Amino acid sequence: MRKFLSAIIFSQLCFSTAFTQKLDPMTSQAKKILERVSSTKVPADHALLAPMIIKLNSGDREGAAEIAMTHPNFLNTTVKLMALQMSTREETFRQDLNDFAASFIGVARDQRDARELLQGNFYYRADIAKVPAGVTVRVDMVRDLLQSNNHYRDLENPAVDIGTVLMRVEGQSLLDGTDAVVPNPDPAGVLTSRTFMGAHAVDGTNRRPVEFTFREFLCVPIENWADTKASDIRIGRDIDRFPGGDHAKFLTTCKGCHTQMDSFRGAFAKWDFQGNRIINSGVANRTGGFDGSGISNKLNKNGSVFSSGFITKDDSFINNSRMPANEELFSWRGPVNGNGVKNFGVMIANSKRFSQCMVKRVYDAVCRTQLSVKDNMHFIRQYAEKFEQGGYKLKQLFKEVAVTEQCLGQ
């Protein structure tokens, strides 16, 4: 009997034509924009809706979005979750705030050039004077910022408005082998953040920082930029050229990814993540794990696998992604070879693909879907160009993308 009644109820629901007591179109649109931008459901009488409706009635959609961005959860949730997903290998936003995400939030809030995220010498931390009374935020530079995530984890307190308390600090710092705080000799925005290095430069062979820089900031997974036609001269000695005794397998599979990653990984040659901290061989009194030239031993480990392979002797990198297969994909602008992570970051940030990737990231964050870059190049190019012309301001990009007809589903 119950099942019968349920079936009747559901069938009535399905075939009824007047279900929703709809809001008027402008209120509905304002609410949708506000919820998308803030990642938060809001009541119909939310204070920001009235001024947004006025903007919408005058045809000023971006103005409405700008008001929506004053909602604290724009920075505290939307931008934070977008950044958290990009910060670690797991690509999840089920994690605490970290230095990577804090910098992302800060750059968006302060309307800085987003390319700074890959090349700037700065970081964001809490201005303790702005932290509400009664909230404990650990602030020891060594213990809570450079050796752990304590400082940022403490900011994940419901009483803390992260977007407000963050302050920009010029000059990144590292620890030397005696736990002294020293300037970072090769700062590159979030690429040299503790979170990014901890996720990608720990163990391994420092190919992962390259792979994930491309993955997160150029929106290209390694399989999509592998190129077997590029030169293998930079491929390390630890890569077997005869896997299973079959050289053809190397040529058709392994080589494609390694021509790319190995050509860039020299940029990270002086970097490592040991225990709980970043290590750079450029700082005095560094700990072990590097050769006499300051090159991390892991760059040249397993040298007997293919002893004729490339030996890393400095932190130079070359760009093997300029062959026909990848040239159009990335559209590099500016220097494509260099030394160290900063130069690497500059190269990435100045590619056309970086702007396009930011459009995708923002679209995904506010429009609740996964925008296929490949299938939507017209749209992505259009907004990437506007992003560049506007000075790479993330907030502006959020504003423009959030009110597109595609995003609003109109």
Next chain:
Amino acid sequence: MKFKINFKILTFTLIALAMTLVYQNCSRLSSSQSSSQSSWVEESEVNVTSVPYALLSSEQVLRSMASVTDTPVNGTITNEYNRGQSVLAGGFDLKMVTSPMLMATTNLASTFCNETLNKEIARPVDQRKLFRNIDFTKSAFVLTDANYQSTLQFLSSAFWGRALSENELEILLSAKGEFMTPLTDAEQKQTASSKNLMLYTCTAMLSSFDSISF
């Protein structure tokens, strides 16, 4: 009694979830698919798959419940959130709807509703936002349908940003009957039944699909 109420809440939530899923799928898909998707391709060459719904992820659920109930996240809520965070949605995809996720959402919603009720009950009637038409000094049996319905409208406006549909109202009234019927004579006289009924109703609405999607 506690178990009984929780079971009821869960059952009601599942009905509410199914209700909003079925009903919304019927309305919005039919109205948006034909016009918008094709025009996207023509006008902007955007091939985004139309997603009429996306789940709120775990933190978004937390922030949203705080926003629509106007109840700040306190220690009790944080504890409940931390208990269920790992099973709340990790992304926007509807495929992430699972039984544990629904239960965690229901538990979180009930915690928010309980805190909201405590807050509102402590206020003078004219300063309440959601439950101004409920007399918590009296049993739920003296609550008039008119007052109950107006409270449903307040909740609907806050949680879903819209008025209740007739069908939703019908189901919620029916659910109220199901809540009241099994109460014993002694329970019927208890003033706590008013708060329990509101907790039951608020939780069902706050954990419904419309509350955890956008």
